[in-house]
Structures are given as C-alpha cells and as structure tokens.
Amino acid sequence: MKNESGIPDLTRIVGRIEDLPTLPRTFLRITELVNNPRSSAKDLAKVVTDDQVLTVRLLRLVNSSFYGFPQKISTVTSAIVLLGFDAMRNLLLTTSIFDLFSNRNRKGRLRLEKLWDHSLGCAVGAKVIGNYLRYDKIEELFVSGLLHDIGKIVEMLFLPKDFTKVTSMVESRDILMVTAENYILGYTHADIGKFLAEKWNLPPKLESVIANHHQPGLSERFLQETAIVHLADILCRALNMGSGGDRKIPPLDREAWEILELELSTIGPILEEMESEFEDVRQFVRHSP
Amino acid sequence: MISVGINRLKSGMVLAKPVHSLHGVLLLDKGDxxxxxxxxxxxxxxxxxxxxxxxxxxxxxxxPENKIKPSIREELREKFSGVLEDHVMAEIMRAAGEQLEKRLLKNEK
Structure with missing residues (x-):
C-alpha cells in the first residue's frame, strides 16, 4: 500500500498541523499516579473527584452493563478498587477522546458522530472478540478500538482541504477511505494516528494498533491486538454501526485471521453479542455530560 | 461432528472430543x-x-433459515463486493444479515 519512502510526508503533516489537540492535564496526572507503584486508590480518587465530569462518567461506567457488577457502586474509591488502575487510565483516555469527537462546528458534526459510533462499534467488537480469546486486558482492547481511526478525526478537523478531496473521491468511486488517502495524499489516517500516538506518548501497544489496523502483519510485537481490532473494524462495518467515512468493507487479512484461531462458527455469536452490547455502551458515553 | 460455542450448549448434548482446561487438565471426556x-x-x-x-x-x-429481507441482502452484497471470495468474509456477511434482520424486526415493533 504505502511506499517505503513515506517518511517525508509525515514531516509535511507535522508542519501543517500547528495546534494538535492535547490530552488534558488530569490525564497526565493520573498516568503518573498509575505508573507509581506507591500510589493508592485514595490518591487516585482525589484527582478524580476534583473533576466533576470525570466523577460522573466513572460512576456511570462502573454501573453500566459493560462491567456488570451485581451491586450499585456509589463511591469513586470503590469504583477504582473494582476497576483497577489501568482501567481507570483507559477510562480517562476514552473520555478525553470523546471530548475531541464532540467538536464545535455544525457542519462536520454528523460525520464526527458517525465516526464516533464506528469507533465505539469497533471498541465493542474488540472487547467481545477479546472475551472469546480470553484476552486478559479487555479495557485495553476497548480503548484500542475506540482510537483506531483517530487519524481520521485529525484529518477532518486539522487538514480539512485534504479531507474534502479524500471524501469526494471515496464517494464518487465507492472505495475505502484508506485507498483514497493513499492515492491522493500518499499517506493515510493510520500514519497520522501513529504520529499522534507518538506525540501523546500513548502506550506502544495502542500505537501499533492505530498504525497497523489495515495491515496487521506489519505489527510485530502486538500482532494479536492489532488482528483483533482489524477484525472488529470489519465486523462493526458489517453491522452498520456508525460509519468510518466509506461504505466498503476492508478485506480480511489472512495472517490476522489465522493467528486469532477463531472458529468460523463463532462469528455469529460474536456479532450477536456486539449487537446487544453496542446500544448499551453507546448510552453511557453518548449521554455523558 | 460440529464445533459449538459455550453459550449454545444444552444438557443432553454429547461430546465428540475431550475438553481440556487452558492448563491441560481433562475436564470432560469424549462421549460424555x-x-x-x-x-x-x-x-x-x-x-x-x-x-x-x-x-x-x-x-x-x-x-437458521436464510430469511433475510432483499433490501438488507442487497446492501450487504454491495458493501462486501470484492471481498467475498474469502469464506470468512462470506460467513461474516451471512451472520451480519441475520443480525440486521433481527434489528429491523425489533425496531418495527
């Protein structure tokens, strides 16, 4: 797809995007606490409760069927104890990303909303597939799914001229966005996403998924995670969950399918579970303040 | 012999192969x-x-019987055009059709 000499293109993008979005300060503080083995749930709770919006979102999430705890959880500390530190950081990343999506001008709003739903569908798909594979860090998969197309948002909001060219080609020829990007720009949303992930200092696993979700074979260390999101991307498109900006379904990467070792007969049940979880998860993020 | 997901098991079904835990412990034997x-x-x-x-x-x-509405089937075929020679993609399309049909029926109610 992409030629090997694609690096100069990235520097060109860097030059043009002056005010890339940044992650909120609370995220950095929480990352710090999560990485410090001496911090306690109490320390973390203090940072969270300082932020009302975050507090509401956290309690909403732990009480949603995404986690399915039997009792109602009403304090931030118990939520943190139940979820664990990593899950907390992922939650915060999720909400920060949500803020990025809920952007300003009316014109692009519908498109952004559809992309958000697509990302959420992919996140739910990654979670469900992960459960089937008994993957132990489900939240990580969820966040990976949510962020896999982050490059498209950047393109939409910060490179509007290029984005318009790409979308009009996607519409007139009914092709995948990644194909049009390669043709018109010489780089793709995956490249932009990778750049952003580096700039934000996201964990290498996330960066790898974002960078390689269309060509999972290139993901050396995190082949399984990338393969999961690659498949989830296909499945959520099959179920019409939102829109990634194009109508075609990307081809399934053989290597990715093989390393997942899923039975063909699991596809039906996986889709069924995605369908039943999607609306539920959507409720909790959509109506967050 | 067929492979079945855990959520579809019912009592009375008979195992065609032994089942082991992740660590290799025999849980149930063939014929159980x-x-x-x-x-x-x-x-x-x-x-x-x-x-x-x-x-x-x-x-x-x-x-289950393929009773997918023509409009849903058409839309899926268009979306999947070019990738259907892959049997996994064909199964994804079939299974997605079922879900979309269910969703439609649910929304009509």
Missing part, C-alpha cells in the same frame, strides 16, 4: 453427556468452544 452442572463448570473454566457429536439438530440451531 452434558448436564446443566457441567456446562456451568465448563464456563467457569473459561472453555469457549467444544466439539459435539452429530450435528443435525444443532446445525439447524447454528444456521
């Missing part, structure tokens, strides 16, 4: 008949797929 209790046990061991004998009545359960 499933009961409510050992289905629960398999779930608690994190087993996700098992092989069952036969496949007549179960197969019907796995692949």
């Amino acid at each position: 008949e499933l009961t409510e209790k050992n289905i629960w046990m398999l779930k608690s061991w994190g087993v996700s797929q098992i092989w069952l004998e036969g496949g007549h009545e179960e197969k019907k359960d796995l692949q």
